[in-house]
Amino acid sequence: MATLVLTVVGGAVGGPIGAALGATLGRAVDGSLWGAKGRQGPRLTELAVQTSSYATQIPRVFGTMRVAGSVIWATELVETRSSDSASKGQASVTRYSYSANFAVLLSGRPIQGVRRIWADGKLLRGAAGDWKAQTGFRLHLGDEAQQPDPLIAAVEGPGLAPAHRGCAYAVFEGLQLADFGNRIPSLTFEVDADPEPVTAGAVIQELSGGRIGAGEGALPLVGYSAQGDSVRAAVETLLTPAGYWIGEDGVRADAGRATTIGDLAARLDGAKPGRGVRTIAASDKAPAEVTIGYYEAARDYQTGVQRAVRSGATGRGVRIELPAVIAPEHARGLAARAVDALDLARETRRVCLDWSHVAIAPGDRVQIEGEAGQWRVQGWTLEHMVLTLDLKRIVGAAIPARAASGGRGTLAPDTLHGPTRLMAFELPPIEERTTEVAQVAVLASGMLPGWRRAALLVSEDAGQSWAPLGSTAAPAVLGTLVTVPEAAPATVEDRRSILEVDFPHDEMALAGASGAALDLGANLAMVGDELLQFAEAVQVAPRRWRLRRLWRGRRGTEAVIGSQRVGDGFALIRPDALRTLEPRRSGNGARLRLRAIGIDDGAEGVSAEVAVTGKWRLPPSPVHLRGNALAEGALQLEWVRRSRSGWQWRDGVEVPLGEDAEAYAVRVLRADGSATAIDCSVPRLTLPPERASGACRIEVRQIGTHGLSAPAVLTLC
Template sequence: MATLVLTAVGSAVGGPIGGAIGALIGRSVDGAVFGPQRREGPRLVELAVQTSSYGAQIPKLFGTMRVAGTVIWATDLIETRASSRSVKGQPSTSTYSYAASFAVLLSARAIRGVGRIWAEGKLLRGAAGDFKTATGFRLHLGGEDQAVDPLIASAEGASPAYRGCAYAVFEMLQLADFGNRIPSLTFEVIADEGLVLVSTIAKALAGEVSGTAALAVGGFAASGGSVRALLEMLGQAGGAWFAPSGAGLVMRDAAGVTVVVADEGFAVEGKGVRRARAVAAIETVPRTVTVGYYDAARDYQAGVQRARRPGAGMRDERVEVPAVLEAGAAKTMAEAMLARAEAGRVRRTVAAGFGAMGLAPGACVTISGEGGVWRVADVSIEGMVTTLGLVPLVAASLPASATSGRVSGAVDAVVGATIVRAFEVPGLEDAPLSAPRMLVVAAGTGAAWRQAALLYSLDDGVSWVAAGATAAPAVLGTIAVVAPGAPAALADLRGAFEVTLAHADMDLGDADAAALDRGVNLALLGDELLQFGRAEPLGGARWRLSQLLRGRRGTEAAAGIQVVGDRFVTIEADTARALDLPVSVLGREVRVIASGVGDDTPVETRCVMRGASVVPPSPVHLRFSSEADGGATVRWTRRSRAGWRWIDGVDAPLAEETEAYRVTITAGATARDVEVAEPSVSVLAVERVGPVSVVVRQRGIFGESLATELIVPA
């Protein structure tokens, strides 16, 4: 098996960070750690497209996120050929299908599981864990004792286990739905249950960080940029900052512990004591703050929320937060950022006593005798005076209301189990068939069912023949209410069937006279082919069918003998799979099995091939005339399997090698068979001592038609 092997990708956040974080710790944290030389942080678009390039970063995931991942191993396309058994004298039919096996690296830290999976934007795996396309699937959660995947090992021999990294392996994913190529996938990855505090994320990214900053997000993808840029972005999003604590950093926010300090003011020669306070111009504050985020309500697509202030200024500040948020939470975040920016115009300098020497940048203080909370931005000590540079903190913003906009998520319809029906009916084309034909239709108990693989056996399961896949999903179900029998020569405007379809998403429609003439709304109920002009929904999956044309294509003998629970199948060219079988199958049973994505085990049905597809239809219009000698002549009209519509007013073509009939004449206890080559037979006078039964069957290439009977009175 030819394979494509990709090397292990780069680390999630730039490798070892202990030394880098240690170098950032000190009393000038605001300047040294989060100074003006801002580095680029993660961007929302980095998780949108699946890659397979060398050195690509793999994010560390927290909470629940939707990510594309990186393909780290793949096979070439795997071609499968299926040949259906041909009729003698005709070539066999070969069909080809393609599959691929591959592995996708998802997270640079361990996860708990994977929920939905999208392929080309459509659900490949639903919320219930059901796949919409046939595939094998294994998920490696990223534990430190993770074993090598057996499929990769069998193809490559020595291969890494990718311990500490979560990845998914698809085995023989069928590619027909994706243009015979590996589709672009995205995964709903559950790394942690529930919401995650930004301080928890910061600690996981940099072990030297502690704290309990209160902002919680639904999910977060740590990728791109540096550790410092990630930590800075987390702080900016949550209104938090970092302060030194021993040998590490503590992440704090306005809800942290505060210290009371006294503002002793500054002695100004000749002017007494004054307190220093500076206010920057309003133009230094953004007019709007825009927050980009991942919106869980929109299947984790990127969303935008904006906060705007009145007054002067034109600058817009955009912050991309690679976190999962609700629309209201993102709106609240934008308003909080704007409020903090506006409050940050104020700068206050406090001259505190010797006791304030223990304060470090990042501490929260209140000023004795005044309201409000301040963050210590810088500290300087000269003599016995500690000077604190303070920035005001704002109270938490009230929760804002916002909408995610119109949500058009991928439909998560259940595939369900396969329902398969196999049957033989008179040929549906005007040209006569040259071999017995079995029709196979299928659907599923769920609306997402698409197709199933078919096999059939002519020897009661000793051997099986691959027949490719089923056709498009059919509309099928069972009969709930049976209509009385009615003549095939007249439209049945009084009778009605009620049917229950396989699921409520199946649909039926009306047909006018022109549509019925074109063959629309042809259905098999029991063994009777009929057409319906009116389909009335009764609620759920139940429908009432009326304005009926009964006994179509010579099936009038089956009219009125259906029972509740018999099959109901609509027959259309794109939903019926036709299988031409050898003549030797006539009179025998064919076993059919179908296997779809939603089937735990293959589903089987059986069809007895009695020749309905190839024998002539039974004669019609039997009538008799009495003769002078006391006998009678019985005549009839033949029908043909090569001219059902009869649009030219002349006899339909014979479609058999010769015209021949077998007639059984029964008078009392005596019966005799008569072979005739024209559509008439004589009943002798001696046979008319009582009622005489005359049964006519037309002989064809493959067998006799069903019988038509006439009673000739004495």
């Protein structure tokens, strides 16, 4: 300290008077070193927003602290385009996705690591080190052997990328921005800067480069981010609430070894009136309560408040902001200590000493001979060889531990992402319109609750080339059959079958639905190859659900009723979780390969393959086929057509045709193996005796725009 050095020099040159002058000059030098009034230091605010401005201060992080950081390098956003092929009469859909490469400066001193990372307030990286979005990540701890980041060096060129030695920073490579409005999100980092807990004294000792000793500044800290326009500004807001201040030889506390002095006003010639005066301010001059604002680690480093009240007092309150992370019990203890300190501070003393006590300086602790307690030197004057000290009563430095609760916070959920589960199948017509091309449904979910989505790729040439399709839709409800339903007609509600499904985690849940809701399409699920609906859903065990009151064979899938096997897939059809694709080819062995690459899926991801038959572009089979015998052996056939664009029941009207023209192919099979084919354009046909003779089986198919339906069968023998 300059004060100490110049005091020694002054004493050597001019004796006691020179020492006094040297001390005064030294204090002036100290004032310039530590900064004048009006200095700016850390402030207690809500979590700061990430910046990228020039001349932004670089904080020095101690302990464990949540910091926003500053973007120090970035490239342009990387755009990826994907298109969905268009169906007949509809425009194609082109999707754009973006990713970003950038670096964020975290601390002006080396750190140990980074724990959690938040993006726009949501967890981007969990406590287990798992990522909630796709990104590459490298952390540079800030040691002196630190090398330039390889991505920055590749973009900027050899020799143009700084290593930022002594500063810790993080580099994100290819961060997917779909979850953040296609922009770089505001990031905050839980920085672990020191291997052991830190104290206020240790922080100020390092910040001052050892010029200020740790002294008695033993306030335990969880974390602190030091910044300001001077060293004093960086630490003063940290020390003052704890009862510490910067004295002539380091951090001082409100108790400890003190210089004993006597009040010599009565013995000094020329002492001015008023010296040796004791003053106590009115009780209402001290605050009735003190609140301490601080950062609370258990609430994701949000601002917390603890309060202490002076017994029997009324009136104003004082708020003290401590821009550090501390435990709630320490914050409440500080508040209780501050109440006592502000109450004692009402008492002041002015004492006069001879010039031999000139070494006592502002900030020193003194004890008046014959009186209990200690005092802090607030003011110092030397006039006519009389040293006058203005003293303020101080309280002990011990911080009482008070039981406290930081309250309950709304924390960002931290769940593991887990691997992806992918299901794909050719989609039956679930809407009231015809489709002119085959459609493939893609649904994806995770094996753990934290899964969000995965990148999706498609190949139509047996995996020789892959085209990006953006990302999957919202997480779907996908399970596995553990019991299968019985065969049952599609014309009535199946109240006999019981269907049980296992799901990978408890976040997947089902709910029942009324008959009216089912009629509007609720609880539609692909179970094996059958599309069905369920009215009742009951959880019977962890991750297991039992479904009853089934509506079977929906949307023309009645032909596969009862074909399910244990282990087949279950997929709840929801618009938000469904991604549909329209392959360029169908039939003739056409197959579609899909690959989903999530955060925990590795480079290859998970795959699914679908045979694209195009069968759902065909009309459903006719129903209610019946025959009436006529005179002389003739046979009258009648049936009811069905439509792939008319699934809803409408009283009093015929279902829409849904095809270019109405036509049917009738085939008469006989016991001798012969067959007769007849075409007609109405849903009825009269077979003359010669064609009806010997008929054993009759098949009726509707001729659609893209082919024949499955047959309706009438067995005669």
